[in-house]
Amino acid sequence: MRPPFLTTLVLTVLAWPTAARSQEVFTGVPRIVAVGDVHGDYERFVAILRAAGVVDGKARWAGGRTHLVQTGDVPDRGPHSRKVMELLMALAPQAEKAGGRVHALVGNHEAMNVLGDLRYVHPGEYEAFRSGRSRQMQARAWEVLSDSARR
Secondary structure, three states, rough: OOOOOHHHHHHHEEEHHOOOOOOOOOOOOOOOEOOOOOOOHHHHHHHHHHHOOEEEOOEEEEOOEEEEEEEOOOOOOOOHHHHHHHHHHHHHHHHHHOEEEEOOOOHHHHHHOOOOOOOOOHHHHHHHHOOOHHHHHHHHHHHHHHHHOOO
């Protein structure tokens, strides 16, 4: 049986793009900040965003019309990928309200996790994604994925 972490990550990766608007071209963007290879290091990620003026001291959007591009590789190697993903998801509506945007791309580590290659998953990741409903969520995810694979 696959770990609950993988199930949650798969659902997050699959659901995230469908929730985003499909706009490919942006004009009049005054500033782009690109950050990649976070690998579960939440504290360093927040420090980089603060240094770039994208977030304030409470990790709230401070970038105005800036576009933040997270170029992938949020998971693996560090224990706080979930916190990074939650921050990116929280920043997206804050940025949009201020005229900016958050673009989170899928990197090779996201793809590796979705495909079941868990070589680089930090042990702390499993615990971060575990909940009292993990087994039920996992069963439901496999049911949904199985149904979509049969179509």
